[in-house]
Amino acid sequence: MQALHVIKIGGNVIDNSENLHRFLKDFTALDGHKILIHGGGKVATQISESMGIEAKMIDGRRITDIDTLRIVTMVYGGLINKNIVAQLQRYGNNAIGLTGADGNLIHAQKRPVKTIDYGFVGDLKEESVNAENIAKLLDGGFTPVFCALTHDGEGQLLNTNADTIASALAVALSDKYETTLIYCFEKKGVLHDVNDDESLIREINPERYHKLKQEQVIHSGMIPKLDNAFAAISCGVKAVVIGHSDDLGQLKGKHAFGTRLSE
Amino acid sequence: MQALHVIKIGGNVIDNSENLHRFLKDFTALDGHKILIHGGGKVATQISESMGIEAKMIDGRRITDIDTLRIVTMVYGGLINKNIVAQLQRYGNNAIGLTGADGNLIHAQKRPVKTIDYGFVGDLKEESVNAENIAKLLDGGFTPVFCALTHDGEGQLLNTNADTIASALAVALSDKYETTLIYCFEKKGVLHDVNDDESLIREINPERYHKLKQEQVIHSGMIPKLDNAFAAISCGVKAVVIGHSDDLGQLKGKHAFGTRLSE
Secondary structure, eight states: OOEEEEEEEOHHHHTOHHHHHHHHHHHHHSOSEEEEEEOOOHHHHHHHHHTTOOOEEETTEEEBOHHHHHHHHHIIIIIIHHHHHHHHHHTTOOEEEEOSSGGGOBBOEEOOOSSSOOBSBEEOOTTOBOHHHHHHHHHTTOEEEEOSEEEOSSSOEEEOOHHHHHHHHHHHHTTTSEEEEEEEESSSSSBSSTTOGGGBOOEEOHHHHHHHHHTTSSOTTHHHHHHHHHHHHHTTOSEEEEEEGGGGGGGGGSSOSSEEEOO | OOEEEEEEEOHHHHTOHHHHHHHHHHHHHSOSEEEEEEOOOHHHHHHHHHTTOOOEEETTEEEBOHHHHHHHHHIIIIIIHHHHHHHHHHTTOOEEEEOSSGGGOBBOEEOOOSSSOOBSBEEOOTTOBOHHHHHHHHHTTOEEEEOSEEEOSSSOEEEOOHHHHHHHHHHHHTTTSEEEEEEEESSSSSBSSTTOGGGBOOEEOHHHHHHHHHTTSSOTTHHHHHHHHHHHHHTTOSEEEEEEGGGGGGGGGSSOSSEEEOO
């Protein structure tokens, strides 16, 4: 099977144009098929504010009302996505910018209203990702660049968490490709001591993960992140790597980038 | 050769959601390969105004400064494009929304500054359209939906006239497909009497075009439009059809839609 890297970057990369350019160069330099998934960043908030639209929160949760969905469609699907594509083209990477509506690539279901109405938020199901159509793009020499938008197949765009999209893509494509899922964030990886970047843990398998949780080295917010990573691995993803976007260039040297989770 | 319809719609279709839905249904019902190109519409102006950005004009010409380019990238590339894609998906058409940067499909050159600096406006050249990559999408079962954005290959998005994009796509793809270029506008076609919709001229060949110009039935603004149409035909496009977006459904009956220009 051919190798595939599925890489997610967050707003911290997008907000700093120097970091973004370095990342996009390193991304382009990676061998083999690759997919990029990007989140939002501060620009969405800035544009909302300039249009007089306030972020809607209920019980600390962000709500995607119709105004927010319009902003997100403009900023994620247009401004950020198309500028990333244009930059990747500059570096010789044949990027193609996508939402889940494009090519019917990612189908989602509007989150049912229980105690909170999240608005136009889409949840993914097992069969959400159209692996066949994505493979057509990859095998045609295109590099898919996804923003955090999906659709319900009934004409409605939906806002979907970018981490969730990345994981679903990696799982669905692991039948066709030897898939590595990479989350870039603002830390060098999983750290023994959260305040010491030098305390990076290079490799974690399920056994070690169990031990690190018992020792409370891994706790609170990291647990659902790593649970999801190991769930992806148990569904066929070869490895999940968590690291700093600035360091992606190290990936070509193997094992020197971030924390690698595998069986 | 397989048939291909390249269809351009303007802001008048996009601004009216009922008309847009009817058009998208009719577009979906057309047999064979198809490509849609859409312009902007009032929503771009509304969003500019809500952000306090004024349209920049010099000598009656619209200027694409950096703020305008951001708006256009958000509204054309995001809001309008992705909503059209989501609607087409609803009707069972496997649409994929694109700028010219995506897949390096349409390359342009920033317009050189002479008497007027148009800003981030891109002009097309003979080799601008990447017919090979577009054919990969068409043959992969996707329906490309282009907004009026291109790129210079150096990381810069550019604003390019949607009519020009439609014509360049049709010409470039006529080597691979039997291509019909369709401009949808707010009239039923070329009219003998501009105030009488019943005076539609059904067919015009170069000889008749010459005569209609001599008789001043065709004059002023229609002349460059039709000159461009006949230029596309002389470059391999099978026919150019000009008609009202509301009537596209008639195209399945052949010859009953708009004015058909051919050799």
